Amino acid sequence: MSAAALTRGAGPLLGPLGKALKYASLVAACVVAILPLVTVFLASFKTQDEFRETGPLDAPESWTNLDNFVTAFTRGGMLQGFLNTTIILVVALAGTILIGTMTAYAIDRFDFRGRGLVVGAFLLATLVPAVTTQVATFQIVSGLGLFNTRWAAIVLFMGTDIISIYIFLQFMRSIPRSLDEAAMLDGANRLTIYARIVFPLLRPAIATVVIIKGIAIYNEFYLPWLYMPSRDLGVISTSLFRFKGPFGAQWEVISAGAVLVIIPTLVAFLLLQRYIYNGLVSGATK
Incomplete structure (x- = not known):
């Protein structure tokens, strides 16, 4: 029997088998990803005695036991952590958007020498391992008087990376230059065009x-x-991370703190994941 005949004969068998293996691998991957989260979630509702005496996948006796979450918020400093994170997140994102959109606008709309060199410099900066520049970065932050302030993290996070530049550039190229020309004929300057025409059209990016x-x-x-x-x-x-000190033996409290950290990210991703995929590809296909 020839190889072609064997392949044709095994085709109907390999089809269902291959599909079964595909779904089995997906199920196994989901179990590996979800099982630790389920274990932490169950532990967050258990008492200290219950945590020691029951298995990791055993349900807690009371789903209304919120003492661990209260301890995490009050004694663990999670409330202050959420407040600091929110301040840093909002200010850093606002700066990133402002700097990134202006940079993309200048690169795409202005013809100047070294434009390709500027884009290449952004790309080169991402190739340099961050650990090799930490000494110089620390000296700069300390010299500016930003050490041990929120502005240290805000300024470092505000730096626009090549991914943001790439996303803004892709969307910028989909905006016709004729809009700029029409606005200039009406007397608008470059700043007005950026603020009132280009920036609103960059909302998906x-x-x-x-x-x-x-x-x-x-x-x-x-x-x-x-x-x-x-x-x-x-x-x-x-x-x-500081829970390892005062709550080093209270894993149920640590689990409650972990759940508090996981929930906002999980909810945000589930609600906004389509914007991630659409935003990454739509600018390149318009």
């Missing part, structure tokens, strides 16, 4: 950058831990 960079800032640990060591300036990631 802005939404995409807000989601992507917002989640990155929300989950960041290293920069707040290094540049804001004060407990009063702790964000949610550093506040959760």
Whole structure:
């Protein structure tokens, strides 16, 4: 029997088998991703004795036991962490959007020497390992008097990365230059064109950058831990990390703190995930 005949004969069998293996692998991946979250969620509602005596996947005796969440908020400093995170997140995102859209507008709309070099410099900056520049960055932040203040994290997060530049540029190229020319004939200057015509049309790109960079800032640990060591300036990631001290043996309280940190990100992603996918591809296909 030839190889072609064997392939044709095995085709009907490999089809259902391949589909079954595909779905089985997807189910296994979902279990691996969800199981730790379920374990942490169940532990957050258990008492200390219940946590020691029951299995990790056993349901708590009372789903209304919110003592662990209250402890996390009051004694764990999570409320202050959420407040600091919100302030840093809002100011840094506003600065990123303003700087990023202006940069993309200048690169796309103005013809000047070295335009390609500017884009290449942004790309080159992303290729340099961040750990190699931490000494110089720390000296600059300290020299500016920003160390141990919220502005240290805000200024560092505000730096526009190549992903934001790329997203804004893709959308900018989909906006006809004829709109700029028509506005200039009516007497508008470049700043007016940017603020009243280009910026409103970049709303899909802005939404995409807000989601992507917002989640990155929300989950960041290293920069707040290094540049804001004060407990009063702790964000949610550093506040959760500090649980290892006063609550080192109270895993149910630590689980409650982890749930408090996970829920906002999870809800935001589930509600806004379509904007991530649409925003990344729509600018390149218009």
